[in-house]
Amino acid sequence: MSEISQFxxxxxxxxxxxxxxxxxxxxxxxxAGELPVGDLAEGALEPNGRSGEVVAPGRSAETALPVSEVNxxxxxxxxxxxxxxxxxxxxxxxxxxxxxxxxxxxxxxSAQISCVIWRSDAARLPTDPEEGMExxxxxxxxxxxxxxxxxxxxxxxxxxxxxxxxxxxxxxRRRLEAEGLxxxxxxxxxxxxxxxxxxxxxxxxxxxxxxxxxxxxxAPWTHILLSACRVQGEGAAREICAALDAVCQxxxxxxxxxxxxxxxxxxxxxxxxxxVARAVAGCPVPIVxxxxxxxxxxxxxxxxxxxxxxxxxxxxxxxxxxxxxxxxVRRGSSALAAALRSRALRxxxxxxxxxxxxxxxxVRFVERCGVWLDGLGGRLETLSPLSTLExxxxxxxxxxxxxxxxxxxxxxxxxxxLRVVDGEVAARVEATGGPAAGPEQGRETSS
Amino acid sequence: MSEELDFExxxxxxxRIVGALDREELDLDEALLLFEDGVRHVRRANRxxxxxxxxxxxxxEASSEEVRTVELAVDVxxxxxxxxx
Numbered sequence: 001m002s003e004i005s006q007f008x009x010x011x012x013x014x015x016x017x018x019x020x021x022x023x024x025x026x027x028x029x030x031x032a033g034e035l036p037v038g039d040l041a042e043g044a045l046e047p048n049g050r051s052g053e054v055v056a057p058g059r060s061a062e063t064a065l066p067v068s069e070v071n072x073x074x075x076x077x078x079x080x081x082x083x084x085x086x087x088x089x090x091x092x093x094x095x096x097x098x099x100x101x102x103x104x105x106x107x108x109x110s111a112q113i114s115c116v117i118w119r120s121d122a123a124r125l126p127t128d129p130e131e132g133m134e135x136x137x138x139x140x141x142x143x144x145x146x147x148x149x150x151x152x153x154x155x156x157x158x159x160x161x162x163x164x165x166x167x168x169x170x171x172x173r174r175r176l177e178a179e180g181l182x183x184x185x186x187x188x189x190x191x192x193x194x195x196x197x198x199x200x201x202x203x204x205x206x207x208x209x210x211x212x213x214x215x216x217x218x219a220p221w222t223h224i225l226l227s228a229c230r231v232q233g234e235g236a237a238r239e240i241c242a243a244l245d246a247v248c249q250x251x252x253x254x255x256x257x258x259x260x261x262x263x264x265x266x267x268x269x270x271x272x273x274x275x276v277a278r279a280v281a282g283c284p285v286p287i288v289x290x291x292x293x294x295x296x297x298x299x300x301x302x303x304x305x306x307x308x309x310x311x312x313x314x315x316x317x318x319x320x321x322x323x324x325x326x327x328x329v330r331r332g333s334s335a336l337a338a339a340l341r342s343r344a345l346r347x348x349x350x351x352x353x354x355x356x357x358x359x360x361x362x363v364r365f366v367e368r369c370g371v372w373l374d375g376l377g378g379r380l381e382t383l384s385p386l387s388t389l390e391x392x393x394x395x396x397x398x399x400x401x402x403x404x405x406x407x408x409x410x411x412x413x414x415x416x417x418l419r420v421v422d423g424e425v426a427a428r429v430e431a432t433g434g435p436a437a438g439p440e441q442g443r444e445t446s447s
Numbered sequence: 448m449s450e451e452l453d454f455e456x457x458x459x460x461x462x463r464i465v466g467a468l469d470r471e472e473l474d475l476d477e478a479l480l481l482f483e484d485g486v487r488h489v490r491r492a493n494r495x496x497x498x499x500x501x502x503x504x505x506x507x508e509a510s511s512e513e514v515r516t517v518e519l520a521v522d523v524x525x526x527x528x529x530x531x532x
Contacts, residue, residue, distance in 0.1 A: 208521065213521075220499070221495070221501050222501045225505070225516065226503075226505040227505075227506045228505060322496055325492075325496055329489060332465065332488075332489060333489040335462075336486070342469070343475070344475070344478075395476040419476055
């Protein structure tokens with residue numbers, strides 16, 4: 001070991017542990033001594049076949065080392081000397097090659113480092129950084145032996161703040177916008193009363209529970225169909241698209257909610273992916289998105305028909321509250337009662353103009369109506385105008401169906417019809433002019 | 448109840464009946480029959496809000512020909528959702 005650590009190999013390269021420029025570098029101690037052993041020892045310790053005499057390789061022209069061995073040794077030193085580290089600088093000359101790797105430089109005012117990101121790490125980047133963007137890169141130092149160039153093998157790349165995510169978001173947004181997919185005019189009206197709600201989310205998440213609870217409470221008759229998928233991590237985007245497509249194939253799904261609970265930017269990222277946004281934009285039925293918390297706006301929110309701030313609110317936006325519907329029914333029944341009342345009053349006026357006697361009958365009839373109507377409230381459904389017929393009132397009409405309201409409409413001997421509670425009776429007028437009260441003017445003769 | 452939830456249709460019909468009673472010069476007996484019909488619609492609307500409980504299912508397969516679902520158990524307690532996020 002002691003011989004090896006004195007190899008002049010490290011004296012010239014500026015990386016020797018005893019280099020005056022790095023006296024206090026904690027990463028270095030001992031490293032140079034350990035590493036070259038494997039690479040250099042075998043060839044170096046038997047220099048030039050002179051047995052018995054140990055001559056340090058590279059010390060003389062006779063023991064000169066091949067370039068590749070030097071680079072391999074340097075690489076070993078570099079990789080062993082530095083634990084993976086964060087480096088901050090500006091991005092220059094970013095290049096993503098067809099195999100998926102990315103090459104660039106990190107630099108500041110006075111220096112630069114070559115960087116590479118291997119394919120699997122590059123695939124996790126939300127987008128490519130812009131030229132000159134200040135980033136922090138995390139990775140290990142190494143040497144590209146073929147060119148003798150040292151480089152940072154980057155595993156993670158982050159822009160200041162959430163810069164890279166924002167950049168990716170903006171890029172996708174601009175693309176979708178250019179195609180008109182974020183146009184508010186595209187947004188469709190949700191069905192007022194959906195029969196079946198499709199939910200695209202994770203089976204385990206709180207979002208499912210929230211949406212289902214709210215729908216159950218507000219509109220318990222609503223059918224719910226879950227189309228489950230993962231909502232974070234690699235492959236989630238594809239699963240979301242497939243789940244969305246599947247739920248839309250169900251013929252009765254008339255609104256869809258795409259949802260997940262809160263999470264980090266990375267967790268929510270699949271909802272910012274263009275492929276998911278396009279699936280949402282192309283959804284054949286109206287779609288509501290509810291991703292993360294109130295402050296999280298994702299790309300899918302921009303192309304959905306409606307964005308809900310949370311899963312629970314999505315439930316509220318999708319179905320009406322049963323209490324409101326009951327109010328609507330009550331209003332409808334009140335309006336119905338009011339309409340009949342005013343109709344009855346008109347009849348009364350007309351009748352009183354035509355004939356005092358008929359008027360008595362109609363007035364009494366209208367009073368009856370008033371009795372029902374006054375008791376309406378919640379009891380409307382128990383009331384029926386037919387119950388008045390049941391009490392003995394009947395409505396006479398001629399063959400054409402015109403109601404016979406006045407004395408002069410009856411001619412002795414004329415046939416007419418009487419509507420009673422359970423049907424009609426054929427009748428004939430025997431005589432007119434008697435002081436009978438009520439609508440039953442003629443004596444019935446069964447047909 | 449039939450598979451279709453025609454609450455909307457029922458309410459629309461009720462609205463039409465009220466409008467007809469208001470606007471048209473109907474004979475009293477026609478008006479009464481119309482009212483009776485309206486009451487039936489009110490009853491029906493209320494029934495639609497009372498009786499029915501929707502199914503909660505999970506889609507397990509959707510091919511172009513076939514959609515298969517299974518019953519899904521979701522713990523739904525009415526109190527919890529008030530403060531859910």
